[in-house]
Amino acid sequence: MRVAVVGLGWAGRSIWLPRLREHPRFAVTAVVDPDPAARTAVATDLAPAGQETDAAGGASGSAELAVFADVDELAAAGPARPDLAVVAVPNNRHADIAERLLAAGIPVFLEKPVCLSSAEADRLAAAEQAGDATLLAGSAARYRADVSRLYEVAASLGAIRHVDLAWVRARGIPDAGGWFTRREQSGGGALVDLGWHLLDTLTPLLGAVRFREVIGTTSDDFVNDGAWAAAWRHGDQPADGQPAPEQPPRVGGDVEDTARGFLVTEDGTSVALRASWASHEARDLTAITVEGTGGTVSLRCTFGFGPNRQDRSLLTLTRTGQTSPVTLPDEPIGAEYRRQLDELPAMLADPASRGRAIAEVRPTIAAIERFYACARASRQAPDLVPAGR
Known part of the structure; x- marks a missing residue:
């Protein structure tokens, strides 16, 4: 399958x-980025040994890799026109780039967040239909072995x-001072x-649920303090997951570093949510606990x-006062x-995939919109009654 990496x-x-290049089902035939330096660096890395790159950033005399500054060039790329575009651009470009590719008939695998508003979700759904092309959404967490076992x-x-x-x-504030911490772009x-x-x-737990209630609050205690930045995000992260050498962090941002909320689905299931880029904890922790009528399962990992990171993933099952570990693969x-x-x-080959990504995204983006609206309203609310009265 011919793949273009956009971003x-x-x-x-x-x-x-790295993962596309080593995967037997894919061939990277094109890369796209508006930055000439980024194009040149990647084209040089991907060029065969001893082959020079031209001024546009492409391999001289090579038909294997096409290098473009804009996705509109992919539609007319001839042999380099991809079977799939993997889109990993700044958040505010996700919907625009994916919409243009889909409208041109090029299937898209889109990194999260798929969109930043319900209106963008509508545009992507229309582009899927207009271009007769499928949109697939990145869902990394669902593909973890420990999360699959939890399910x-x-x-x-x-x-x-x-x-x-x-x-x-x-x-772990990512790229502090860069696009990640600027609301206009992120x-x-x-x-x-x-x-x-x-x-x-x-x-996978609840289905494509919709939320009846969404209450949330945000804070920004760490985002403008460079000491809390994720230094490992300022250099390339090797494919094996080892951290890159630390570099001096940049400072600045107008987004939250922590969000805390409580959501209730239409059928009455409650969801507590906390997302924090920085805290006073010793280790990064991801925790998922599912309480059912027949027991509770809890995952602690990173x-x-x-x-x-946590030393390892831990999954436990609790029933009638007894907690037991659940075996997980390494x-x-x-x-x-x-x-x-x-x-x-x-x-991509399954017709049922068409429209599925947007159907699953709509409750997520709607909940995020309502979460932010609640957080803004709570900061502006006058004459609040003090706690305890």
């Missing part, structure tokens, strides 16, 4: 390019009454970044690539991304 920032270069155990718990979701980093902070992954884990950091790639060809 040559950290995710494109460090997550997707298996949760299926034996009867009716699910409550889910507790948390991803709390010790120090769409939000820890809620959009980490919270999207957490909310995405709900679909999502993502951060080096300050897997390398980042294995979930390779597992997603394994599934993509079959997903």
